[in-house]
Amino acid sequence: MNTNNLTASIRKSYFPRVILPAVLIVACIVFAIINPFESRYKSADLKKLSDTADLYENHSGYVRFTAETLYYAGIDYRANGRIRARVYYTINNDVFYFFLISTEELPEDYGTLHNYEMNARLVKNGTLFRRLTVDISKELGFPESDFEDLCSHIIVSQYHYVHGFTSFYLIALLVLCILSVIQLSIIILILAMPQLSHAAFMLRHYGSRRGLYGQACEEFASSATLMEENIYMTENFLIYTSGFHVEIIPLENIVWLYNYNVIHKTKGRAKAYFPLCIVTDCKKIYKIHHINQQTSDKIIDIIQTRYPEVMVGYDN
Template sequence: MQKKPASSSSEILQYIRRSLLLKIPYPAVILILVLVIAHFLPLWDAVSPAKLDGSPTGKQIRDQDCVTKQLDVLYYSGYDYRRNGSIRGHYYYHLTDSRCDFYLIASGTDPIAPPELRQYTVTGRLESDAELRTDLIRLVAEDISWTEAGLRRITSNYMVNELTRFEVKDLVLICILLAAGLISLISFLRMLLYLIRPTLSPAYRRLKHYGNARKLMAAVEREMKENCLIRTKDMCLTPGYLVEFSEDLSAIVPLKDVLWAYDHSTMHSFLGLRPYLTYTLHLITMLGEHYTFKHKKKEDMDRILNELSVRFPNFFIGYSEEHQKIVRHILKEEKKNHLNV
């Protein structure tokens, strides 16, 4: 006989679906924003630069585009680029077809520039620094015995700069976009999966640690309808279970497996104004699982803990170092017994 799936009319499973329908737009919007930003920012061309044929012109490219080009020979201009007193690059020029192009080549580990670079592939961003180009043209023209006006006529308005292909800010932005995109994509797919199959949600899967999840879910639903002891805004205590309808999907705790229950308070305030307290309930089970129920009211916590202490006198109720040591010892022994089975 085949097992029937958990009822689609289950109050808990329907709550999980409703909760996910409200939350799933958030990762979807973030993912769309990441894709839009990545599309319009000049970042990914550094990973896959455009191949440049001939001298760069304003019709072919834009300032800050990343390009790559194979050059037969580059000549050292005799001038270097310095940053913080250290040589970071060398200015080279390339002459072909009555055209002159300047390139800023990274120096690497050797500060001494070779006079020529043959069969060199340059990859960098295009820059149109008119002042720098004017200075280079004037200096190089003097060195090669050309007139400044003559060299300017055949020189491109753009220079390829290897040093700016990947700047620190670009790498940081790429990492942020990749992280945000990956997290939002995983969150969206995870929520979509739970929306289609709520029986795969954490609350349902954790029930499998305590027995047949389908039967336990049916028992929870039955007790919630027929014998709910305490019902708060987002929690329900029955003789056998504690159920929370939280924003992070529902949590279901079989009370017969609980070992320790305690709460603690947290002070909240905004800019030091109107401080207020919220309470968190902790349940530790014999399997060592830790259930945390946050942002509860004190009166709700008191009612639930009082009811648990009456119905389950074997529970450790309240936080103390002694309880912590005893519970830690019990869980350690339970783990040993489980391994020996």
């Protein structure tokens, strides 16, 4: 039994499907390398506020820190119209450091905090920084331009640690990577064993999947008639190979055939196609696109001659 021709066609239809999951897996790996998520769960100890810039540049964006004294700046951080955090500051070696402390974590007396322990995220956001310097300079009575020079551009944000999207991104990335690996594994398995392909698997609706697939392969290799590009007819099967899929349709299971007119415009030119619709006794519908009227009619005539009971056409 020579099965090379049909199995080669099935493999050819599955080769392009390798590209997408492979690209997604590579993209996930690259993204994970560029954005190391372990820093989210391995918070660095921030012992001195002067180390914030170095930790941020080294991608250690999540820290544990105990602040001796934090002063409430009198302004709040809002998101989606609600107060999400309160803004604090402290001075270390003549440098102002800003803190966003989540309202969920604050005690009732939130004026000045002493020996306050927190897990926080180091945030560098130019827009947020300028907004804070403008508001706090007004509260403290500093000239705005001079005040910016006294401030650290790295904001220590407990709010962004609690409400950040890193965990969501990590879960989404893992799910995407796992799904891509599964999809790629299935495609590789089908490339190695085409009898597990969708086309072969669908034959189970018409009898023995292995027997029908073997018969289709044998007839395809020995006696297939090319009706039109990618459309073949054998003694017992209509086989359509195009793009990303292959369809194997047992002729004896067809109960209804009809075609209809489709106008396809490309670069200003209109071309008529007559998609052939095939309905089988298990209520599965196959559509063969981009087929001309002559080929469509010829296929219908051949099938109707062999199986006169097949219904053809439809009433508008």
